[in-house]
Amino acid sequence: MNxxxxxxxxxxxxxxxxxxxxxxxxxxxxxTLVYGVLRLINFAHSEVFMIGTFACLIVWGWFGLDxxxxxxxxxxMLVYMVIGLVVAIIASGLTALFVELVAYxxxxxxxxxxxxxxxxxxxxxxxxxxxxxxxTHRNQRGVPPVISARTVITIGDTHITNLQILIxxxxxxxxxxxxxxxxxxxxxxxxxxxxxxxxxxxxxxxNKSRVISLVFLLGGLMAGIAAVMYDLKxxxxxxxxxxxxxxxxxxxxxxxxxGNLRGALLGGFLLGVLQNxxxxxxxxEWLHAAAFVLLILILLFRPTGLLGESLGRAxx
Amino acid sequence: xxxxxDNITLAYxxxxxxxxxxxxxxxxxxxxxxxxxxxxxxTTMRAISGLRPVAQGKIRFDGADITKMRADLRxxxxxSQSPEGRGIFPGMTVRENLEMGAYTRRNRTEIDQDMxxxxxxxxxxxxxxxxxxxxxxxxxxxxxxxxxxLMSRPKLLLLDEPSMGLAPxxxxxxxxxxxxxxQQGTTVLLVEQNAxxxxxxxxRAYVLETGRIVKEGTGNDLLTDPAVKDAYLGVA
Ligand SMILES: Nc1ncnc2c1ncn2[C@@H]1O[C@H](COP(=O)(O)OP(=O)(O)OP(=O)(O)O)[C@@H](O)[C@H]1O
Ligand SMILES: [Mg+2]
Numbered sequence: 242m243n244x245x246x247x248x249x250x251x252x253x254x255x256x257x258x259x260x261x262x263x264x265x266x267x268x269x270x271x272x273t274l275v276y277g278v279l280r281l282i283n284f285a286h287s288e289v290f291m292i293g294t295f296a297c298l299i300v301w302g303w304f305g306l307d308x309x310x311x312x313x314x315x316x317x318m319l320v321y322m323v324i325g326l327v328v329a330i331i332a333s334g335l336t337a338l339f340v341e342l343v344a345y346x347x348x349x350x351x352x353x354x355x356x357x358x359x360x361x362x363x364x365x366x367x368x369x370x371x372x373x374x375x376x377t378h379r380n381q382r383g384v385p386p387v388i389s390a391r392t393v394i395t396i397g398d399t400h401i402t403n404l405q406i407l408i409x410x411x412x413x414x415x416x417x418x419x420x421x422x423x424x425x426x427x428x429x430x431x432x433x434x435x436x437x438x439x440x441x442x443x444x445x446x447x448n449k450s451r452v453i454s455l456v457f458l459l460g461g462l463m464a465g466i467a468a469v470m471y472d473l474k475x476x477x478x479x480x481x482x483x484x485x486x487x488x489x490x491x492x493x494x495x496x497x498x499x500g501n502l503r504g505a506l507l508g509g510f511l512l513g514v515l516q517n518x519x520x521x522x523x524x525x526e527w528l529h530a531a532a533f534v535l536l537i538l539i540l541l542f543r544p545t546g547l548l549g550e551s552l553g554r555a556x557x
Numbered sequence: 558x559x560x561x562x563d564n565i566t567l568a569y570x571x572x573x574x575x576x577x578x579x580x581x582x583x584x585x586x587x588x589x590x591x592x593x594x595x596x597x598x599x600t601t602m603r604a605i606s607g608l609r610p611v612a613q614g615k616i617r618f619d620g621a622d623i624t625k626m627r628a629d630l631r632x633x634x635x636x637s638q639s640p641e642g643r644g645i646f647p648g649m650t651v652r653e654n655l656e657m658g659a660y661t662r663r664n665r666t667e668i669d670q671d672m673x674x675x676x677x678x679x680x681x682x683x684x685x686x687x688x689x690x691x692x693x694x695x696x697x698x699x700x701x702x703x704x705x706x707l708m709s710r711p712k713l714l715l716l717d718e719p720s721m722g723l724a725p726x727x728x729x730x731x732x733x734x735x736x737x738x739x740q741q742g743t744t745v746l747l748v749e750q751n752a753x754x755x756x757x758x759x760x761r762a763y764v765l766e767t768g769r770i771v772k773e774g775t776g777n778d779l780l781t782d783p784a785v786k787d788a789y790l791g792v793a
Binding site for chain 2: 427430431433434437438440441442443444445446447448449
């Protein structure tokens, strides 16, 4: 164990971890929203994210941007950023709606058992990632330098870049907006009603199918934003980009309390930071192993995650 | 007739719960449905509100055939149910639960008026306004379920055992409130274990036995019917 490594790099590891955690948190919202309403782990959510990472690349390509392009001016950066976000949000949102419509809705109409949903979820995930894998010859795609990461704040030997700030701020803003929507609007109340008691929700006049579509759409939107941030941070994407990060995001959702929106945020940031501390302590190859050990430990003491379920049925 | 059930059958998997139920509820009536445990009272309510699809038969409501209509659309048409077991949203406040009752409505002023009316009927709920539904006592949850069902301004109010779990004093009170709601213009179909109270308050009543209607009549007729007395009124 390398305690001095952890202590020396504590600041940088924290900052890297927060940026990584913000992406994980946005990604995790999709798992938690769908689980909160349907008690279903939508494994295909990782592909909803992956489609977003490609969608913005493709559209940036239409504007002549590739990984060797020069960094655009500030105005250009803003324009490309907005275009990239809008496109990724639409692509991921539609993918999520499509998965719900094609994979899950028919099962729901037939009252299929939970196991059928689980298998279908895994199948949908594999099918989408394999289709993209074949279409891209399993090559990775480079991301154009839409934003140039520069240090804008320095505290001691901790450098914080504009990109890191953007990622964290965007995650917090989206989280706040989603929270307002779920807790402060009529449609949001409909979502919570279906999550807490689907039969009663129907008796109130809530259209359950519409709520379910909405929940998939919202999860897709958040994954789309996470996808653009991921592209800019990592610099490449691949057909299996959703897989590993999806496991992190799912872990974060469980860590915070699956079904709980604020839990996803907390779990995401916590996981991002702790993974980086573990990497500092044991070496970067331990990043994922350490996260899972932590997850197991937390669940041993708090099986419902740190914040428990809030969207979902309260535990009697 | 506001509501008309014509030979309804319904099954849970292989368990046949209703064997051809026919009943009517006229506008302005309180109609009671009584019967032993497992007779199919709640199942009949679920068929009317649309929570369970019927196998055969027809349901007509307010001039339209609603047999195959989705439950949420029946609410828009004017059917509202306070379900067995109350079905409160445990993580929402009392006010939010009541807001859910008005989910299909948009007119804020009218919704606020109706909320006030519910608080007038159940002052207890006003005191608990900001408390989570799941933390209410059983009796308070029952009031909330009835109040919430009123929030859609229904033409037909379905009440499934509204006196369940209430203290004797509160039972009197809830039946008084049901009569009051009815006198304010809402038609009521009432399922009750408490047959004595239900029959004395209802205009008409049906007796259900193992998924079949075995008797019907005015509340008073059934109250004095020896067989009903014997089986449901607990007087020797
Ligand atoms: N979800 C279900 N799955 C299977 N069988 C059911 C279900 N709900 C009810 N039943 C069965 O259908 C029949 C009618 O039940 P129902 O709940 O309508 O009776 P009830 O008259 O409301 O009784 P209680 O007075 O106990 O509430 C019973 O035999 C019951 O076991
Ligand atoms: Mg019942």
